[in-house]
Amino acid sequence: MASLSAQQQRELLQSNLPAEESFRASLQRQSSLQVLQLNLGRLCNMRCSHCHVDAGPDQAHTQMPEAVVQQCLDAMERLKPELVDLTGGAPELHQSFRQLVRHARSLGCRVIDRCNLTVLLLPALADLAPFLAEQQVEIVASLPAPEELNTDAQRGDGTWKASLEALRLLNRLGYGQDGSGLELTLMSNPAGEELQQLTPCDEIRWRKTLAEMGVAFNHLIGLNNMPIARFLLELEEQQRTTTYLQRLRQAYNPCSVSGLMCRSTLSVSAKGELFDCDFNQMLEMPLPLNLASVGLDDLGGREIITGNHCYGCTAGQGSSCSGATATSAASSSSN
Ligand code: SF4
Numbered sequence: 001m002a003s004l005s006a007q008q009q010r011e012l013l014q015s016n017l018p019a020e021e022s023f024r025a026s027l028q029r030q031s032s033l034q035v036l037q038l039n040l041g042r043l044c045n046m047r048c049s050h051c052h053v054d055a056g057p058d059q060a061h062t063q064m065p066e067a068v069v070q071q072c073l074d075a076m077e078r079l080k081p082e083l084v085d086l087t088g089g090a091p092e093l094h095q096s097f098r099q100l101v102r103h104a105r106s107l108g109c110r111v112i113d114r115c116n117l118t119v120l121l122l123p124a125l126a127d128l129a130p131f132l133a134e135q136q137v138e139i140v141a142s143l144p145a146p147e148e149l150n151t152d153a154q155r156g157d158g159t160w161k162a163s164l165e166a167l168r169l170l171n172r173l174g175y176g177q178d179g180s181g182l183e184l185t186l187m188s189n190p191a192g193e194e195l196q197q198l199t200p201c202d203e204i205r206w207r208k209t210l211a212e213m214g215v216a217f218n219h220l221i222g223l224n225n226m227p228i229a230r231f232l233l234e235l236e237e238q239q240r241t242t243t244y245l246q247r248l249r250q251a252y253n254p255c256s257v258s259g260l261m262c263r264s265t266l267s268v269s270a271k272g273e274l275f276d277c278d279f280n281q282m283l284e285m286p287l288p289l290n291l292a293s294v295g296l297d298d299l300g301g302r303e304i305i306t307g308n309h310c311y312g313c314t315a316g317q318g319s320s321c322s323g324a325t326a327t328s329a330a331s332s333s334s335n
């Protein structure tokens with residue numbers, strides 16, 4: 001599958017909306033740093049159609065080098081984030097994944113593993129799930145929908161059955177069970193150009209459907225599909241980029257801004273560059289800061305680097321790594 005360069009993506013995002021409709025909201029970082037998000041590289045055992053990082057089995061060359069891993073370990077001590085968020089690709093495939101987890105936990109940080117579930121079934125990683133439980137790592141697992149058809153359409157044939165098997169494995173270890181302290185969050189995303197609109201009724205439906213399959217979980221969150229990377233290419237091929245950007249823009253919700261992840265997150269790329277979020281990472285819109293020396297004073301109050309892709313985070317209920325950022329889906333045609 002062909003892919004778009006970061007520059008091509010930035011140009012498409014800019015040219016597919018008139019200048020007067022561009023994303024203009026001014027966003028500032030909070031004074032504290034809550035999340036240090038480490039992207040360990042784009043190696044993944046899957047290749048999903050909505051993937052915003054163009055991950056896949058052929059991306060071993062993109063894995064974070066050991067020198068950068070060491071800088072991440074040092075940054076955890078210096079920045080003291082509440083949470084270390086490990087993402088990829090499939091972050092578990094990085095050889096230093098467990099070292100990073102142990103170090104973060106020894107510093108008292110919560111740790112999130114953004115897990116595609118199927119990676120837990122790889123024979124070479126048979127001890128991974130018990131390791132995650134032992135370290136009390138919180139799992140945020142991608143599952144597009146509580147049905148086989150939609151899940152396999154986005155993530156490939158057989159993903160639904162494999163995901164359920166992995167979820168049952170996690171449940172047996174205590175994940176998703178009341179009182180265990182092992183948090184299991186499911187992260188869904190809508191099909192194609194739909195906006196994410198999870199309601200309490202949806203959550204009830206997910207719980208009931210999955211319970212019938214012997215699966216329990218703690219939380220359900222939803223994300224809009226970001227108009228970048230593989231999904232932007234798909235929109236381009238269907239000549240739908242303008243339509244989707246307009247849909248996001250028209251659903252702009254000012255109430256979503258205060259909870260945006262970029263206000264309290266520092267995102268580190270596999271190369272060790274720093275970003276306000278991993279979407280900016282994909283679009284190569286870096287912060288002028290250095291991983292080896294960045295301090296909290298460099299971050300607090302800093303203006304966030306934005307673009308038209310930010311409509312993806314601010315449309316409808318809002319969308320971030322922890323799900324909706326607004327409780328209402330009020331919309332506004334300007335920002
Ligand atoms: S599992 Fe996640 S990282 Fe891997 S291809 Fe799918 S969306 Fe991308």
Ligand code: SF4
Nearest residue numbers: 262277279309310313
């Ligand atoms: S893409 Fe989203 S998280 Fe990133 S800077 Fe824009 S609004 Fe913030």
